[in-house]
Amino acid sequence: MEWECCWLNNEIRPEECPYVAAGEEELYVAHRKRLVEKCLECPSFRKDLNQLSDRDYPMHDVLRYLVDEFIEQRGQLQSLIAFHDSKTREIKFLHELSMVLQTSLDLDEVLSVAMTAITSGKGFGMNRAFLLMADRERQCLKGYLGVGPRNYDEAWRIWSELEQGNYTLKELARHFHKTKISSEKVKFQDILERLTVPYADQLHVFNRALRERKPILVTDAFHNPEVSEDLARILEVDSFLVMPLISRNRRIGVLLADNFVTHRAITTQDLQSMEIFTFPVAFALERASLYEKLQEEIEKQTAANIKLQEQQALIVKMEKMAVVGRITSSIAHSIRNPLMTIGGYARSLMKDVGEVPRKREYLEEIVKEAKRLEDVLEEVLRYSESLYPVMDRWDINQLVRNVCRELSEQLAGRNIELTLDLDPDIPTILLDYKQIAYCLKTILQHIIETQPGVGAIWAATGGDGDGLRVTISDDGATIDDAVKEALITPFTSTQELGIGVGLPLCRIILERHGSTFSIIDRPEGGTAYTFVIPLQREDQ
Amino acid sequence: MTNILVVDDEASIRLLFAQELADEGYAVETVGTIAEAMDKLRASTFDVALLDIKLKNESGLDLLQKIVKERQDMVVILSTAFSCYKDDFSAWLADGYVVKSSDTQELKDEIKRLLAKKRNR
Numbered sequence: 001m002e003w004e005c006c007w008l009n010n011e012i013r014p015e016e017c018p019y020v021a022a023g024e025e026e027l028y029v030a031h032r033k034r035l036v037e038k039c040l041e042c043p044s045f046r047k048d049l050n051q052l053s054d055r056d057y058p059m060h061d062v063l064r065y066l067v068d069e070f071i072e073q074r075g076q077l078q079s080l081i082a083f084h085d086s087k088t089r090e091i092k093f094l095h096e097l098s099m100v101l102q103t104s105l106d107l108d109e110v111l112s113v114a115m116t117a118i119t120s121g122k123g124f125g126m127n128r129a130f131l132l133m134a135d136r137e138r139q140c141l142k143g144y145l146g147v148g149p150r151n152y153d154e155a156w157r158i159w160s161e162l163e164q165g166n167y168t169l170k171e172l173a174r175h176f177h178k179t180k181i182s183s184e185k186v187k188f189q190d191i192l193e194r195l196t197v198p199y200a201d202q203l204h205v206f207n208r209a210l211r212e213r214k215p216i217l218v219t220d221a222f223h224n225p226e227v228s229e230d231l232a233r234i235l236e237v238d239s240f241l242v243m244p245l246i247s248r249n250r251r252i253g254v255l256l257a258d259n260f261v262t263h264r265a266i267t268t269q270d271l272q273s274m275e276i277f278t279f280p281v282a283f284a285l286e287r288a289s290l291y292e293k294l295q296e297e298i299e300k301q302t303a304a305n306i307k308l309q310e311q312q313a314l315i316v317k318m319e320k321m322a323v324v325g326r327i328t329s330s331i332a333h334s335i336r337n338p339l340m341t342i343g344g345y346a347r348s349l350m351k352d353v354g355e356v357p358r359k360r361e362y363l364e365e366i367v368k369e370a371k372r373l374e375d376v377l378e379e380v381l382r383y384s385e386s387l388y389p390v391m392d393r394w395d396i397n398q399l400v401r402n403v404c405r406e407l408s409e410q411l412a413g414r415n416i417e418l419t420l421d422l423d424p425d426i427p428t429i430l431l432d433y434k435q436i437a438y439c440l441k442t443i444l445q446h447i448i449e450t451q452p453g454v455g456a457i458w459a460a461t462g463g464d465g466d467g468l469r470v471t472i473s474d475d476g477a478t479i480d481d482a483v484k485e486a487l488i489t490p491f492t493s494t495q496e497l498g499i500g501v502g503l504p505l506c507r508i509i510l511e512r513h514g515s516t517f518s519i520i521d522r523p524e525g526g527t528a529y530t531f532v533i534p535l536q537r538e539d540q
Numbered sequence: 541m542t543n544i545l546v547v548d549d550e551a552s553i554r555l556l557f558a559q560e561l562a563d564e565g566y567a568v569e570t571v572g573t574i575a576e577a578m579d580k581l582r583a584s585t586f587d588v589a590l591l592d593i594k595l596k597n598e599s600g601l602d603l604l605q606k607i608v609k610e611r612q613d614m615v616v617i618l619s620t621a622f623s624c625y626k627d628d629f630s631a632w633l634a635d636g637y638v639v640k641s642s643d644t645q646e647l648k649d650e651i652k653r654l655l656a657k658k659r660n661r
Contacts, residue, residue, distance in 0.1 A: 333621060337550045340640055341552040342642070343643070344553075344556040347642060347644070348556070348559055371641075371643065374642060378639075381621060393605075428605065
């Protein structure tokens with residue numbers, strides 16, 4: 001039999017077979033391999049096979065079946081290998097991704113990895129991705145971050161950059177985290193703002209995906225009755241993927257992905273792959289944001305602790321000083337009167353003694369030494385005075401006037417007009433002048449230094465039941481209730497206040513005086529700070 | 541003759557003031573409590589009252605309040621060991637203020653000054 005084809009030859013020349021491609025040159029000499037890989041599909045081999053039929057060889061049909069079956073099986077095997085390869089790549093990618101997601105506690109790092117995974121060719125290869133985060137306070141999904149090109153030119157530029165460097169997913173994510181995360185937020189600001197959706201909009205596709213806990217592939221968005229046309233117009237794409245982020249039954253947010261530039265159709269395969277990916281992302285996002293909150297709380301607690309320790313130390317010191325002051329003052333007072341008597345009588349005697357030698361000298365010495373001791377006592381008293389509280393009867397109007405006069409320069413410096421409205425008929429009252437003056441001064445300084453928009457302050461006194469009322473009011477902005485509480489709660493610190501221990505200390509001082517301290521909004525605007533010092537039985 | 545009432549809970553101080561002021565030519569009476577002082581003030585007229593702030597269980601300031609309302613023509617001088625009160629009181633109810641001292645010259649000068657001021661009123 002004359003064979004047309006070269007399949008029988010052990011070796012062939014390159015010009016004999018057009019199907020051997022570059023890199024496969026070994027097939028010219030590898031007869032068996034060439035037969036299986038090339039000859040079975042060669043038209044010349046088919047012709048030779050048909051010769052068997054023409055000559056009624058019964059083997060012809062068997063051989064044809066075997067060859068066809070072989071070719072089909074080989075095709076199936078190749079597609080299985082391709083599928084296996086793609087799955088292996090996917091698993092490797094997901095592993096790499098989950099390693100980062102499992103270990104990272106930084107919200108921005110988690111976001112960078114997630115968004116890079118969706119948009120990079122090494123990941124899911126989508127053109128753009130948007131993240132909406134659940135805002136529990138405002139009960140809505142809020143646009144948080146967008147990643148990807150805004151137009152074809154930018155896409156081309158980004159992709160050529162990526163082409164040049166063969167980056168791993170991790171490297172891409174790191175690069176994104178370091179250089180691009182904030183600029184991307186700004187770049188998509190307009191879209192992100194319009195993407196916000198309230199939880200109440202039950203029919204919205206984002207809320208539907210969260211409720212049904214499964215991703216939704218939106219197609220034909222401009223004519224899809226299940227998707228609002230607005231959303232299609234915002235995204236400017238016909239097809240996109242909505243993936244819910246849920247961790248431990250809590251709504252974390254929603255991821256959107258689309259092929260804004262290439263318009264490549266999103267397949268069910270894309271959807272399935274990304275569905276697996278959203279679980280670790282949701283978990284990592286939740287963990288990172290909880291960690292962020294935890295850090296903030298720890299910082300606040302640490303600051304509060306430091307302040308608490310400082311204040312405790314101050315209180316202990318003040319208590320000690322008060323004891324020292326009380327003892328010193330008591331001793332000084334006991335010595336003062338006898339000393340004054342000794343010195344006084346010596347002076348008196350000096351007038352009568354005339355110029356009698358020695359006697360005059362002795363008396364002069366007594367007078368001089370008594371005076372010296374009196375001066376020392378004066379110093380000791382002055383010092384001990386400052387150390388412990390002295391309760392005495394005072395005219396509170398006078399106290400208010402004195403404090404206001406002290407602050408007149410500060411008031412003028414801020415262009416604040418101060419008006420006194422003092423009740424002339426109130427009685428004097430038992431109080432520690434220095435401490436109450438401190439309270440009043442602190443309240444006024446708090447208004448002058450920390451309250452915005454104050455043009456006028458009123459200081460008023462008057463009777464109030466069984467006590468005397470002092471009210472300082474201003475016409476500035478009203479204060480938040482929470483801040484009001486913080487202002488007078490000892491050891492509470494907020495960023496806005498920055499006044500330290502002032503007002504809380506006032507409250508403590510006033511409480512020791514049996515007084516209450518309140519901060520309320522004035523009906524006309526502004527704030528009123530009021531304390532009422534009770535009249536003691538001996539005052540009344 | 542100018543009458544002076546000295547209110548102080550220390551007998552030795554009362555004696556010293558009485559003597560020193562008498563030497564200056566004043567008629568001096570002394571008492572140790574607020575009640576005694578009120579009795580004296582009701583019985584006779586005084587040109588000057590010298591009050592100690594720290595009386596045993598009482599405050600000279602209570603007495604001050606009572607007398608300034610009724611006896612506006614009387615010169616009232618506070619005397620105490622607390623020099624720090626001076627700034628606050630001088631502008632307030634009393635006419636004058638002296639820090640207690642074995643040297644009574646300041647007290648004498650203050651009495652003279654305030655009496656002269658009162659005469660010119």
